[in-house]
Amino acid sequence: MTLLFAVIHLPNFGVAGTVFIAVWGFLPAILRLRYENLTGRC
Structure with a gap:
């Protein structure tokens, strides 16, 4: 998309x-998939 x-x-x-x-x-897609949020924090 x-x-x-x-x-x-x-x-x-x-x-x-x-x-x-x-x-x-x-960038937001990668953050969302990796951390399950858009802040980049675990």
């Missing part, structure tokens, strides 16, 4: 903006 969201913004932000959106979108 994060990649799809980023690709949808490709026409507006270009390739660099799309990569930024994708990377920034993966």
Whole structure:
């Protein structure tokens, strides 16, 4: 879903903006999966 969201913004932000959106979108997903919350604390 994060990649799809980023690709949808490709026409507006270009390739660099799309990569930024994708990377920034993966951060909360990784935190949620690893710690079961978005704070990064156990």
